[in-house]
Amino acid sequence: MNGLFQYVPGNSPLHRMNPVTKILLTLSVCIAAFLTDNLFVLLFLLVFDLMIGVAAGAARKAFSIFKGLFKVSLFLFVLQVLFIRRGNRLFWIVTDEGLLTAAAVVLRLLVVCLPLALILTVTQVSDIANAMVQVLHVPYAYAFTLTTAIRFIPQFMEEMGGIMESQTARGVEFDSKNVFKKLGMLFPLCAPLLISSVRRTGATATAAEVRGFNLRTRESGYKRYGFGLVDLAAVLISAALIVGAVLIP
Amino acid sequence: MICAEQVSYSYSGGGQTVSDLSFRIEKGEFVAILGENGAGKTTTVKLIDGLLRPTSGRMLVNGLDTAKTRVSERAKQVGFLFQNPDRQICKNTVREEIAFGLRAVWGKQEEEKIRARTDELLALFSFRGDEEPFSLSRGQRQQVALASTLAVKPAVLILDEPTTGLDYRECTRIMEFIKTLNETEGTTVVMVCHDMEVVLDYARRALVMAGGRLLADGPVHEIFRDTALMEKASLLPPQIVQIAGRLGGDYAHADDAETLSGLIAAAAERRRA
Ligand SMILES: Nc1ncnc2c1ncn2[C@@H]1O[C@H](COP(=O)(O)OP(=O)(O)O)[C@@H](O)[C@H]1O
Ligand SMILES: [Mg+2]
Numbered sequence: 001m002n003g004l005f006q007y008v009p010g011n012s013p014l015h016r017m018n019p020v021t022k023i024l025l026t027l028s029v030c031i032a033a034f035l036t037d038n039l040f041v042l043l044f045l046l047v048f049d050l051m052i053g054v055a056a057g058a059a060r061k062a063f064s065i066f067k068g069l070f071k072v073s074l075f076l077f078v079l080q081v082l083f084i085r086r087g088n089r090l091f092w093i094v095t096d097e098g099l100l101t102a103a104a105v106v107l108r109l110l111v112v113c114l115p116l117a118l119i120l121t122v123t124q125v126s127d128i129a130n131a132m133v134q135v136l137h138v139p140y141a142y143a144f145t146l147t148t149a150i151r152f153i154p155q156f157m158e159e160m161g162g163i164m165e166s167q168t169a170r171g172v173e174f175d176s177k178n179v180f181k182k183l184g185m186l187f188p189l190c191a192p193l194l195i196s197s198v199r200r201t202g203a204t205a206t207a208a209e210v211r212g213f214n215l216r217t218r219e220s221g222y223k224r225y226g227f228g229l230v231d232l233a234a235v236l237i238s239a240a241l242i243v244g245a246v247l248i249p
Numbered sequence: 250m251i252c253a254e255q256v257s258y259s260y261s262g263g264g265q266t267v268s269d270l271s272f273r274i275e276k277g278e279f280v281a282i283l284g285e286n287g288a289g290k291t292t293t294v295k296l297i298d299g300l301l302r303p304t305s306g307r308m309l310v311n312g313l314d315t316a317k318t319r320v321s322e323r324a325k326q327v328g329f330l331f332q333n334p335d336r337q338i339c340k341n342t343v344r345e346e347i348a349f350g351l352r353a354v355w356g357k358q359e360e361e362k363i364r365a366r367t368d369e370l371l372a373l374f375s376f377r378g379d380e381e382p383f384s385l386s387r388g389q390r391q392q393v394a395l396a397s398t399l400a401v402k403p404a405v406l407i408l409d410e411p412t413t414g415l416d417y418r419e420c421t422r423i424m425e426f427i428k429t430l431n432e433t434e435g436t437t438v439v440m441v442c443h444d445m446e447v448v449l450d451y452a453r454r455a456l457v458m459a460g461g462r463l464l465a466d467g468p469v470h471e472i473f474r475d476t477a478l479m480e481k482a483s484l485l486p487p488q489i490v491q492i493a494g495r496l497g498g499d500y501a502h503a504d505d506a507e508t509l510s511g512l513i514a515a516a517a518e519r520r521r522a
Binding site (some may be wrong): 159162163165166167168169170171172173174187188189191192195196199 | 295299300319320321323324325328329331333335337338339342347349350353354383397398401
């Protein structure tokens with residue numbers, strides 16, 4: 001989980017692409033996934049995701065994310081199949097429409113999650129923020145919020161691990177099978193996590209302010225984010241994806 | 250009480266963090282684990298507590314294999330005070346906080362016993378029961394954490410850098426509590442500590458670690474006197490031991506003194522004899 005949002009340096013076309021284009025491409029894949037109900041289109045999008053992963057030189061990672069999501073997907077699939085009553089009954093309580101909808105939901109989940117994780121593999125978070133400020137004229141404060149949120153994920157996980165360890169040491173059984181007991185354990189986890197987060201927020205705010213956070217504007221960035229041929233290609237592909245999703249029934 | 254038999258441990262995705270540790274700690278001992286950052290001290294004490302399970306070898310606490318003991322069972326035996334009390338404190342009042350640890354170990358049926366024990370600890374640490382832990386100072390929060398760790402009367406108490414970030418008075422107060430506990434109740438104490446003066450004052454035996462291995466194991470004074478060993482482990486002995494070593498002669502033999510005047514007096518004593 002720790003490596004999931006980690007930037008991996010490289011020089012693939014995806015690395016060189018303008019961060020804004022990458023966001024556009026990601027969003028287009030997501031929008032296309034939600035516009036279509038066609039299983040083949042969804043399947044195509046999934047293959048497209050994986051191909052992007054390969055192009056980014058992160059094939060291993062793309063597949064490991066895929067594997068990680070698989071368990072959740074399976075659970076979702078079974079749930080959907082059991083609860084959708086419409087359509088013709090195939091066997092037991094399973095209907096054809098249930099199967100199709102469940103497959104669509106699961107595919108959609110995979111299609112949407114993959115590029116969101118991949119974009120962070122090929123782009124530094126600070127680049128995303130700076131490009132948003134420069135190109136999209138997003139106020140720096142909002143871009144900063146985004147980067148900090150993403151940057152704190154590993155720290156958050158570490159803190160969580162430490163808290164669980166501390167609570168385990170005093171006899172709280174996180175590995176208990178009892179669901180009610182498990183719910184009761186949420187509290188000793190959440191309270192310290194909340195407090196430490198609030199403390200950290202304060203510290204971060206001070207650190208940012210000390211470095212002239214308020215003086216920062218759109219012109220402050222040193223790095224420029226240009227548009228090139230790869231970006232043009234990506235924009236065209238994005239458009240094609242959405243148009244395809246709308247046109248193919 | 251604690252018996253490590255060729256214990257090794259590697260974190261997932263890394264090399265061996267501690268290798269081939271073997272030691273015995275008897276009931277009532279006060280042991281310090283020394284070593285530079287990354288030497289594997291924290292890993293070792295977590296292995297003793299059963300928070301980590303040996304990748305190879307066996308760790309026995311009170312005759313029970315930590316790999317086979319349940320969390321609640323183990324928490325009755327071993328108390329663990331972490332460096333950061335804020336990861337532990339999760340209740341709104343000091344009273345609730347102390348009772349929380351007791352409930353986790355004794356079960357909810359023992360409400361009477363829990364209340365009595367909580368009162369005892371509040372008095373012992375002179376806390377007000379209705380105080381909010383998060384508005385206390387860092388040192389006081391560490392004391393709250395210590396109180397709730399001690400509440401279940403563990404036979405073994407593990408301390409991982411318990412005094413880091415505390416001022417001298419807070420540090421002394423916590424260490425005095427632990428010393429009393431060790432002397433009156435016979436609680437076995439295993440302490441990781443970077444403050445060599447504290448080690449000299451309180452611990453009687455030291456285990457020295459470097460690179461995940463046990464370098465030495467012996468009485469604190471002998472360990473500190475061994476300059477080659479201290480250098481190898483990148484440690485600096487306490488001032489008083491350094492001074493005694495520099496002065497040499499009668500002083501070098503009197504370096505178990507805890508203060509400078511004690512050192513001088515002991516050296517004078519030797520010279521007279
Ligand atoms: N959760 C972990 N995952 C991977 N490696 C770790 C973890 N915790 C500690 N280590 C590694 O194990 C080594 C020993 O760590 P530790 O036992 O914390 O040392 P010490 O407490 O003596 O400073 C260090 O090199 C550290 O990087
Ligand atoms: Mg440590």
